[in-house]
Amino acid sequence: MHVLDLDYMLGLLPILLGYLPLTLEMAGAGMLAALVLACLLAVVRVQRTPGLNALAMLFISFFRGTPLLVQLFLFYYGLPQILTFLVAINGITATILGLTLHFSAYMAESIRAAIVGVDRSQTEAALSIGMTQSQLMRRIILPQATRVATPTLMNYFIDMIKATSLAFTLGVTELMGATQKEAASSFLYFEAFLLVALIYWVVVEILSWLQRRLEKRLNRAYQR
Amino acid sequence: MIALHGITKRFGAHSVFEDIDLTLEQGEIIVIIGPSGTGKSTLLRCINYLETPDAGRLTVGDLSLDVTRASRQEVLALRRRTAFVFQNYALFANKTALDNICEGMIVVDGLSKSEAHARGREILERIGLADKANAYPASLSGGQQQRVGIGRAMAAKAEVILFDEPTSALDPEWVDEVLALMKQLALERQTMIVVSHEMQFAREVADRVVFMDEGRIIEQGPPSELFTNPRDERTQRFLRKVLANNPVV
Numbered sequence: 458m459h460v461l462d463l464d465y466m467l468g469l470l471p472i473l474l475g476y477l478p479l480t481l482e483m484a485g486a487g488m489l490a491a492l493v494l495a496c497l498l499a500v501v502r503v504q505r506t507p508g509l510n511a512l513a514m515l516f517i518s519f520f521r522g523t524p525l526l527v528q529l530f531l532f533y534y535g536l537p538q539i540l541t542f543l544v545a546i547n548g549i550t551a552t553i554l555g556l557t558l559h560f561s562a563y564m565a566e567s568i569r570a571a572i573v574g575v576d577r578s579q580t581e582a583a584l585s586i587g588m589t590q591s592q593l594m595r596r597i598i599l600p601q602a603t604r605v606a607t608p609t610l611m612n613y614f615i616d617m618i619k620a621t622s623l624a625f626t627l628g629v630t631e632l633m634g635a636t637q638k639e640a641a642s643s644f645l646y647f648e649a650f651l652l653v654a655l656i657y658w659v660v661v662e663i664l665s666w667l668q669r670r671l672e673k674r675l676n677r678a679y680q681r
Numbered sequence: 682m683i684a685l686h687g688i689t690k691r692f693g694a695h696s697v698f699e700d701i702d703l704t705l706e707q708g709e710i711i712v713i714i715g716p717s718g719t720g721k722s723t724l725l726r727c728i729n730y731l732e733t734p735d736a737g738r739l740t741v742g743d744l745s746l747d748v749t750r751a752s753r754q755e756v757l758a759l760r761r762r763t764a765f766v767f768q769n770y771a772l773f774a775n776k777t778a779l780d781n782i783c784e785g786m787i788v789v790d791g792l793s794k795s796e797a798h799a800r801g802r803e804i805l806e807r808i809g810l811a812d813k814a815n816a817y818p819a820s821l822s823g824g825q826q827q828r829v830g831i832g833r834a835m836a837a838k839a840e841v842i843l844f845d846e847p848t849s850a851l852d853p854e855w856v857d858e859v860l861a862l863m864k865q866l867a868l869e870r871q872t873m874i875v876v877s878h879e880m881q882f883a884r885e886v887a888d889r890v891v892f893m894d895e896g897r898i899i900e901q902g903p904p905s906e907l908f909t910n911p912r913d914e915r916t917q918r919f920l921r922k923v924l925a926n927n928p929v930v
Contacts, residue, residue: 578771581731585765586785586837587757596788600775678775678817 487556498565520562548627571602688737698896708870715893764834824855
């Protein structure tokens with residue numbers, strides 16, 4: 458029977474960790490871009506901006522309604538056939554683009570819910586003392602919406618880190634792609650994939666710990 | 682001086698009230714009473730544009746505006762001359778008691794943080810919550826929250842404070858402390874319009890009681906007259922009903 462080859466795993470660890478920065482960069486860039494896009498979508502949805510609202514709804518419907526893998530293939534393999542200027546797009550850019558569009562659709566809905574969830578009477582109170590709409594948003598609504606949305610947004614970020622592994626299907630040698638190559642040459646598939654699973658797991662656990670600390674901070678005002 | 686001329690509010694085809702006139706002098710305290718659903722709160726909310734009136738003219742101090750043509754700037758100016766106390770307190774949940782009171786002074790009036798905090802602490806002293814400066818609304822009792830709500834209105838240094846049923850969401854045990862604070866303001870001759878079901882308070886504190894029914898001001902007068910000798914049959918019926926449950930002495 459095959460016994461777990463710990464020496465191989467220990468040797469593989471630094472090699473795989475070398476690919477972790479690329480994974481985190483793709484997730485980080487995707488998250489930042491998705492946050493900006495999601496906020497825009499959420500504001501359009503909350504204010505029901507004529508025209509834009511319908512577009513936002515269509516966008517959200519499509520990107521929530523189709524698998525991420527399908528979207529990535531569409532951007533990387535499909536679209537360049539129609540829009541030839543996209544031929545030069547590389548796998549990393551296509552992944553970041555796909556993650557951004559896909560996750561912004563989900564995040565827009567939770568940001569919208571968080572904004573709408575702030576008690577309407579606080580809006581009236583802010584207006585009654587003479588605050589403008591933008592002061593109201595900045596000082597009263599968004600700080601409270603942030604608190605409500607943070608746990609869900611952190612979950613999407615965690616999801617996004619794991620979803621970067623799909624970049625491997627676009628030929629990008631990131632954490633998952635590198636593991637696949639190493640495993641194929643050593644034939645120690647179990648060790649290699651177990652190790653990469655553990656790496657993802659530890660990264661996610663560190664983030665979950667940060668998330669709990671952040672939530673504690675944000676909840677200070679609500680302790681009875 | 683506060684003046685409402687021909688103030689009208691409709692929700693779609695439904696008219697809440699038409700052509701309301703009401704004038705207050707500086708330092709006057711008015712209590713509006715009447716059955717539920719007669720537009721008392723909506724009228725109050727029209728005075729600072731939480732509801733947009735459909736017709737009429739509003740005058741608060743040196744500002745006078747035609748509600749059909751009010752610009753955004755005029756609405757802001759109107760709101761800065763009025764303050765509102767809400768039935769459900771409506772405190773900013775993400776801010777401490779002190780910051781709730783100081784928010785308007787800093788953001789709207791442009792005071793420095795230290796100036797605002799100094800004034801905020803004075804107000805906390807006056808509303809009896811000096812020890813709660815750093816408490817968040819969630820940790821305060823209903824009565825304490827409403828006193829902070831009143832403190833926030835005091836901080837606005839408004840020409841008039843509008844009270845929308847300030848005690849009706851409170852547990853009975855907290856009503857007295859809120860009414861006591863309002864009486865204290867009345868003694869300082871803070872101009873106020875109060876929509877309330879607290880007949881005892883109206884009797885003791887109001888300069889004038891206004892009875893509204895079905896979107897109309899039916900009659901008004903000093904509490905001594907209106908409570909003991911109401912002229913209109915609707916006022917008599919209303920007072921009989923409420924005073925039977927809570928006799929006013």
